[in-house]
Amino acid sequence: MLTPNDTPWVFVVDDDQAMRSSLQWLIESVGMQVRTFSSADEFLAAYELDWIGCLLLDVRMPGMTGLELQTYLTRSAIRLPVIIITGHGDVTMAVKAMKAGAVDFIEKPFNDDNLLTSIRNALQHDEKQRTLRTRCNEIAARLTSLTPREHEVMKMVTEGQSNKEIAAKLGVSAKTIEVHRARVMDKMQANSLAELVRLALLVKYLPVN
Structure with missing residues (x-):
């Protein structure tokens, strides 16, 4: 042993x-x-x-x-x-x-x-x-705290879409998207859009577990 x-x-x-x-x-x-x-x-x-x-x-x-x-x-x-x-x-x-x-x-x-x-x-x-892998697992755990709508918003935000564009596609107000976006940033512990994009890419391209 x-x-x-x-x-x-x-x-x-x-x-x-x-x-x-x-x-x-x-x-x-x-x-x-x-x-x-x-x-x-x-x-x-x-x-x-x-x-x-x-x-x-x-x-x-x-x-x-x-x-x-x-x-x-x-x-x-x-x-x-x-x-x-x-x-x-x-x-x-x-x-x-x-x-x-x-x-x-x-x-x-x-x-x-x-x-x-x-x-x-x-x-x-x-x-x-x-x-x-430890870092990816931590980020993946943060992702599980997002609601389905927050997942949608995060995906669109990290693809470079503006609040107005996202609002139009989801049929809600830009103010509502601002609220969702702020919650995503908070739950993902991201201080900037660039950091949020890096977090999304890290989970997407690196293995967890």
Whole structure:
């Protein structure tokens, strides 16, 4: 069992026991926490939703390959940053891994310092993404406090429509729209129209949960 997730872990999935031991020693030597797995199935059987950190995946393993595990994680909305490690790399494989969202692709034998730099970058990426998701969840919660009419007004306002234009389309007075708009700004905790637009875009284009 892992300790409570207030600090990140580096998860290594590689069927080569010697490589797992070597990677564990290297990563722990610089003060990072690491846990190793001999297969994709072993990792998935142990995985818990609150794990944070990054994932080092070997490509060629018995059963599910590293790239197949990467695809599975993406489809399952498991957002641990992935670093692909392989002794059998080629351009096509690298492109496929990066297009699927890997943060790096490293061939064996690798330079220890380069790998550690890649791991640190992946951990920073994970922290930034978790911060963004937390922010999106907070904004999404504010959205739930809006009435259906306030949702309509917010959508039109953030599309650049004026109070008069919105009033005409909704068949109400401009004064009524001013009231709805003020309530939207208050509930969304936005101090300006520009900030309201940014909040709307953040929820629209970034994942929550």
